[in-house]
Amino acid sequence: DVKVTQSSRYLVKRTGEKVFLECVQDMDHENMFWYRQDPGLGLRLIYFSYDVKMKEKGDIPEGYSVSREKKERFSLILESASTNQTSMYLCASSQKPGQNTEAFFGQGTRLTVV
C-alpha cells in the first residue's frame, strides 16, 4: 500500500514564526502536492513538484515556499506564519501522467496560528 506520512497531526504556532510541514512518501512517486483545505473552499493547491528540485506554483502560493531535495520528501514552509494560514494542510503524491495517476493523501496537519 502507498503510504504518505505527514510529520504532525496538530501544530500550534505563533504569528511570525517560520513553520515547516514535512511529507514523506514510500512509493517512489514523481509528483507531490501540498493543499490547504478550508470549510466551503475545498482543496486548494499551494505548490506541487514533479521531480527532485522542481516546483510549480499552484493557485495560492503566496506566503508559502517548498523544498524537494529528495524524491520521497516534500516540505512546505510558511516563512512568517499568519493567522490566515490557520488551516488543514494535506500532502499527496502520485505517479507522473499516464494511466494510474491517482493521488494518495497523508493524514493531514491541522495548523493553528495564534
Added chain:
Amino acid sequence: QKEVEQNSGPLSVPEGAIASLNCTYSDRVSQSFFWYRQYSGKSPELIMSIYSNGDKEDGRFTAQLNKASQYVSLLIRDSQPSDSATYLCAVIQRGAQKLVFGQGTRLTINP
C-alpha cells in the same frame, strides 16, 4: 470560471436510493478524472478513476465521463448511511501534472 465545479450541497438521499453527484471542468484538454470520498476529520480517499468517455463501474459506484460536455458524474446505488461524506471531484490536465479539485459535495444518506 473555476477549473472544476461541483454543487456544494448538502445533498440528502434516502437509504437504498441512488445518489447522483456531478462535476464540470473548464479545460477541454483534461485527461484524467477522479472521485474521492472524505469523511469528517479524515483525508480524502480514492473511490474511482476514469480516463475515457463512457461508464466505469466498481461495485455500487459508477463513474460517467462525457468529454464533449466536460462533465463527469458519480452514481452510488443502494446508498448506505456509511456513504454519508463529502465527495470531491479532481482533474488532471493533459500535458500538465497539476491535480485540481472541486469544492466538494456533502452527501447525507438518511436511514
